Amino acid sequence: MTVWNSIRRPLLALACAVAAVASIASVRGADNAPSLSGVWWATSYNPSMKAYLVGGGDIPLNDAGKKKYAENQAGLKDGSIVDRARKYCTPDGLPRSLATPYPFQIIDAPPGQMTWLYEQNKMIRGIAMDKPLDPLAKLQILPFWNGHSAGRWEDDTLVIQSGGFNESTFADATGLPHSDELQTTERVRKINGGKQLEDVITIHDPVYYTRDWQARFVYDNHTGMRLMEYICGETHRDISGIKGINEARAANAARARGR
Amino acid sequence: MCIAGMALAADQPAPHFASGIPDFSSGNMGWASDGVEFLPMPGAKFKPVSNDPAHPYCGNRIRPECGNQFSEPVADTSNPILQPWAAAQMKQTNTAILAGKPSFEAMSRCWPGGVPGMMLFTAEPAYFLQTPQEVTIVYTRGQNIRHVYMNVPHSKNPPLTWLGESVGHYEGDELAIDTIGLNDKTFIDWYHTPHSTKLHVIERYRLIDGGKKMQGTVTVDDPGAFTTTWSALHYFNRNNLPISNAEYVCAENNDAGTNYFHEDYAPIPESNAPDF
Numbered sequence: 001m002t003v004w005n006s007i008r009r010p011l012l013a014l015a016c017a018v019a020a021v022a023s024i025a026s027v028r029g030a031d032n033a034p035s036l037s038g039v040w041w042a043t044s045y046n047p048s049m050k051a052y053l054v055g056g057g058d059i060p061l062n063d064a065g066k067k068k069y070a071e072n073q074a075g076l077k078d079g080s081i082v083d084r085a086r087k088y089c090t091p092d093g094l095p096r097s098l099a100t101p102y103p104f105q106i107i108d109a110p111p112g113q114m115t116w117l118y119e120q121n122k123m124i125r126g127i128a129m130d131k132p133l134d135p136l137a138k139l140q141i142l143p144f145w146n147g148h149s150a151g152r153w154e155d156d157t158l159v160i161q162s163g164g165f166n167e168s169t170f171a172d173a174t175g176l177p178h179s180d181e182l183q184t185t186e187r188v189r190k191i192n193g194g195k196q197l198e199d200v201i202t203i204h205d206p207v208y209y210t211r212d213w214q215a216r217f218v219y220d221n222h223t224g225m226r227l228m229e230y231i232c233g234e235t236h237r238d239i240s241g242i243k244g245i246n247e248a249r250a251a252n253a254a255r256a257r258g259r
Numbered sequence: 260m261c262i263a264g265m266a267l268a269a270d271q272p273a274p275h276f277a278s279g280i281p282d283f284s285s286g287n288m289g290w291a292s293d294g295v296e297f298l299p300m301p302g303a304k305f306k307p308v309s310n311d312p313a314h315p316y317c318g319n320r321i322r323p324e325c326g327n328q329f330s331e332p333v334a335d336t337s338n339p340i341l342q343p344w345a346a347a348q349m350k351q352t353n354t355a356i357l358a359g360k361p362s363f364e365a366m367s368r369c370w371p372g373g374v375p376g377m378m379l380f381t382a383e384p385a386y387f388l389q390t391p392q393e394v395t396i397v398y399t400r401g402q403n404i405r406h407v408y409m410n411v412p413h414s415k416n417p418p419l420t421w422l423g424e425s426v427g428h429y430e431g432d433e434l435a436i437d438t439i440g441l442n443d444k445t446f447i448d449w450y451h452t453p454h455s456t457k458l459h460v461i462e463r464y465r466l467i468d469g470g471k472k473m474q475g476t477v478t479v480d481d482p483g484a485f486t487t488t489w490s491a492l493h494y495f496n497r498n499n500l501p502i503s504n505a506e507y508v509c510a511e512n513n514d515a516g517t518n519y520f521h522e523d524y525a526p527i528p529e530s531n532a533p534d535f
Contacts, residue, residue, distance in 0.1 A: 037390070045535065086533035088510040101535055107395055109388040110284030113503055117395065122402040126503035144506040227406060229420045231371070232528035245535050252533045
């Protein structure tokens, strides 16, 4: 067998493997903390954060928030404001990222960190574990689309605090605003015997809201499913089975026709 | 026949997990490419494409041989690994570059750089997230993510994608990654070496110098573009930026209308209509 032919076999590498299946048992250290690792996927989607609001009612916008929201909505409607997250596939920011209708993966690595990988828009959230989040003023020096995050465990709940967001994202697909003073706290845990993941996020943004408010997201466990490439403008995974997607797409099309 | 791992540097003990598997995350840090070219394997008959001797390539490094300024990659198209069509295509690219046209790489405009091309993007670190089921390689540049599924075979007919389908396993101190299913929209290297969809790449990574550096070897097999199988070396340096501090959104300032990134040459990925 020639070298040429030998390496053409995709399975060759496996055949050559020296039993290297020893587990990386202590990637997260020996803390025995519960793991949220796996692939998670929402079963429904709504463009408005109001649909996810804990306790119902209205989102508590202050006067500045109402004014900014109206400007955003009008701009998105007439096309004078670009939703960069949908046109250029830049990150959605928080809390909008949590409403993604595409799957995402939580990985307990690298050591000392947790990494959330979103299929949609190739978003990455690196979460520094067991260290406090830097003060907001420091985070704002280099703001990120999805903010800077630090996490810790409280029993079986992962608590993620984030801050240092840029102002290039909306809080939801309808143009709900946030400022660079946005700070969030997420409490993430498995529910339903591990079949689902719950993420309750608290929004603190005194620039645009009268008080803190919470939104709740639930995802099904799809561990074993592989994330796919997501290139802006190319064909993506079929998500037409996600409740609310077809309605959202129809609304977007109607808005485009109305311009 | 196995592709033997090659000991090419005097090693010191490198970081390992308790299970003995090499720790490529080496304490929450990434790896930055050392240079922008593949290096020839010592003693190898066939070598990766390099620069035309008449046109030294220095990339972003200022060197006297490049006139103390940035240089453009002009390929040596006489390299015997190239099939005639590949050499002819590269000659056209050389001509365009020498005429002053920008040396376009898809990655410069926010498209994935392909495999093995992603190895050569220098400035932003790559992170290796190791779990028993998967090694996830996060290339900060463009936030490109490779999922390397461990100890499983390839799919029967994987779809053609920018980063392909990768499976991997450990062999002693090496991580071996086998990739197929690559589309033909990317280049092998900065010399615009093309490839076909028959491309099959085997990468091997190992820590050297006590974990201060990482060595990557790449073996490229593509009967659609090359006359033979060839291999090359590449090195990576530690980059201590933790992944939680690494966000690189390529499209952030890449549509500024200044033509600095040659917007007239190729558009960045964008969607004509919202996905949802």
